[in-house]
Amino acid sequence: MLLIHCPYCDEDRAEVEFVYGGEAHIARPLDPSALDDTQWESYLYLRRNPRGRHHERWRHTYGCGRFFNAVRDTVSDVIETTYKAGEARR
Amino acid sequence: MRRFSAFSLFAEALRGHQDWPEHWPDKPPKSSYDAIIVGAGGHGLGAAYYLASRYGIRNVAVIEKGWLGGGNTGRNTTIIRSNYLYDESAHLYDHAVKLWDGLSQELNFNVMYSKRGVLMLAHNVHDVQSFKRHIHANRLNGVDNEWLSAEECREYCPPLDISPNARHPVLGGALQRRGGTARHDSVAWGYARAAAALGVDIIQNCAVTGIRRGVDGAVQGVETERGFIAAKKIGVSAAGSSSLVMKMAGLEFPLESYPLQALVSEPVKPIFPCVVMSNSVHAYISQSDKGELVIGAGTDQYTSYSQRGALHIIEHNLAAICEIFPIFTRMRMLRNWGGIVDVTPDRSPILGKTPVPGLYVNCGWGTGGFKATPGAGDLLAYTIAHDAPHAINAPFNLDRFRNGALIDEAAAAAVAH
Numbered sequence: 001m002l003l004i005h006c007p008y009c010d011e012d013r014a015e016v017e018f019v020y021g022g023e024a025h026i027a028r029p030l031d032p033s034a035l036d037d038t039q040w041e042s043y044l045y046l047r048r049n050p051r052g053r054h055h056e057r058w059r060h061t062y063g064c065g066r067f068f069n070a071v072r073d074t075v076s077d078v079i080e081t082t083y084k085a086g087e088a089r090r
Numbered sequence: 091m092r093r094f095s096a097f098s099l100f101a102e103a104l105r106g107h108q109d110w111p112e113h114w115p116d117k118p119p120k121s122s123y124d125a126i127i128v129g130a131g132g133h134g135l136g137a138a139y140y141l142a143s144r145y146g147i148r149n150v151a152v153i154e155k156g157w158l159g160g161g162n163t164g165r166n167t168t169i170i171r172s173n174y175l176y177d178e179s180a181h182l183y184d185h186a187v188k189l190w191d192g193l194s195q196e197l198n199f200n201v202m203y204s205k206r207g208v209l210m211l212a213h214n215v216h217d218v219q220s221f222k223r224h225i226h227a228n229r230l231n232g233v234d235n236e237w238l239s240a241e242e243c244r245e246y247c248p249p250l251d252i253s254p255n256a257r258h259p260v261l262g263g264a265l266q267r268r269g270g271t272a273r274h275d276s277v278a279w280g281y282a283r284a285a286a287a288l289g290v291d292i293i294q295n296c297a298v299t300g301i302r303r304g305v306d307g308a309v310q311g312v313e314t315e316r317g318f319i320a321a322k323k324i325g326v327s328a329a330g331s332s333s334l335v336m337k338m339a340g341l342e343f344p345l346e347s348y349p350l351q352a353l354v355s356e357p358v359k360p361i362f363p364c365v366v367m368s369n370s371v372h373a374y375i376s377q378s379d380k381g382e383l384v385i386g387a388g389t390d391q392y393t394s395y396s397q398r399g400a401l402h403i404i405e406h407n408l409a410a411i412c413e414i415f416p417i418f419t420r421m422r423m424l425r426n427w428g429g430i431v432d433v434t435p436d437r438s439p440i441l442g443k444t445p446v447p448g449l450y451v452n453c454g455w456g457t458g459g460f461k462a463t464p465g466a467g468d469l470l471a472y473t474i475a476h477d478a479p480h481a482i483n484a485p486f487n488l489d490r491f492r493n494g495a496l497i498d499e500a501a502a503a504a505v506a507h
Contacts, residue, residue: 016402019391037494041491049345051395056393075395
């Protein structure tokens with residue numbers, strides 16, 4: 001089980017309080033009707049799935065309820081840092 | 091390869107089993123092959139075996155970064171079934187179940203396929219309706235599946251608690267009698283031995299580090315830790331690492347890799363006669379021939395390559411197991427582990443050609459790849475040999491994520507729907 005630091009509550013809490021939200025920093029298309037099939041495929045389905053540093057969203061569902069971002073190493077599962085939603089990619 | 095028979099076993103026993111030849115000799119890689127398979131799990135070894143035995147391509151190497159059968163082939167819960175809802179999936183998985191029949195004879199290696207039946211429990215009205223729909227869809231596709239009442243479920247699986255005030259009440263179940271289990275390691279060993287006998291080279295401890303492409307874009311071979319190996323055809327069957335291998339060829343794949351959790355108990359006398367799955371509480375259980383209860387749980391919620399056990403997931407899983415089978419409340423558990431499964435957005439595999447000429451892929455089996463081992467091996471081999479997919483795997487192409495023809499398989503194992 002991971003120990004995750006919520007940047008809003010400023011506390012380390014157990015993973016079971018959180019829900020994983022997938023890869024972070026995927027921007028919703030500004031003009032959806034202008035996208036072709038290849039762009040939709042990329043937005044909906046293609047993920048980096050790296051072996052190493054991964055930027056991802058988490059939600060402190062059983063705490064403050066807010067979304068934030070984390071950088072985690074997908075081999076060691078060590079969380080390098082967490083930061084508030086809307087902040088620049090680290 | 092010396093064939094196993096009562097006579098050869100007896101003769102070898104007299105000599106103290108000292109004269110058996112190596113089942114799959116450890117060979118250095120040649121400079122080129124007609125085809126290379128990346129990944130020596132059951133699927134990859136199966137593909138190499140069928141390439142050599144059915145499709146006449148014998149100059150084949152299987153390249154593995156670790157050891158043979160050491161990935162998900164050695165980490166799954168060995169369940170075999172084909173009771174999938176959609177036509178495409180039913181045909182795909184039933185192709186595999188048909189090959190499981192007779193596989194031990196074909197390979198001359200006992201894979202211990204046991205048709206003990208797979209029983210899926212219905213705990214609520216929605217389960218009942220959805221399972222009955224599955225049963226009818228399966229029967230239209232020639233896949234056996236039948237409805238059992240709660241009493242019939244307990245008759246089939248006596249440890250089951252069917253009392254009406256149970257935490258997870260049993261309203262009935264869907265039983266596939268042809269479903270069951272097989273010995274997972276034996277599947278890899280059997281395919282490796284039979285493939286090696288037909289001239290396939292199995293190269294272990296040799297990670298693929300790159301895929302070399304020519305000016306025309308077609309593959310020329312693979313870069314490995316032991317140098318460049320040329321091949322005009324490359325089949326990738328690398329489970330959780332598939333997206334990493336495809337990136338070496340410059341391809342992005344709709345895959346995410348999650349650890350799938352499983353565990354076994356201490357071995358006990360035969361107590362559990364079949365496989366029971368309970369999708370709504372994320373638990374499936376059977377007993378191995380060695381006596382251990384083999385229990386499958388869900389995946390971790392986050393993507394990872396760490397292959398670690400996760401205590402909070404199996405705790406949740408065992409709480410449900412103990413409610414459904416109170417007889418197991420004092421059973422001690424031995425081991426918990428994770429295997430890295432590559433999950434597609436529609437929970438169906440990708441099996442066929444890729445946009446790169448000469449590069450073929452078999453991936454995205456997610457949480458349910460073991461049952462498909464012979465079928466996936468055969469269909470990957472067919473696709474490589476013909477440079478075109480078989481009718482069975484044609485729908486499982488990569489294009490479906492662009493054109494929208496998804497096979498959104500709601501019956502996939504261990505995934506919440």
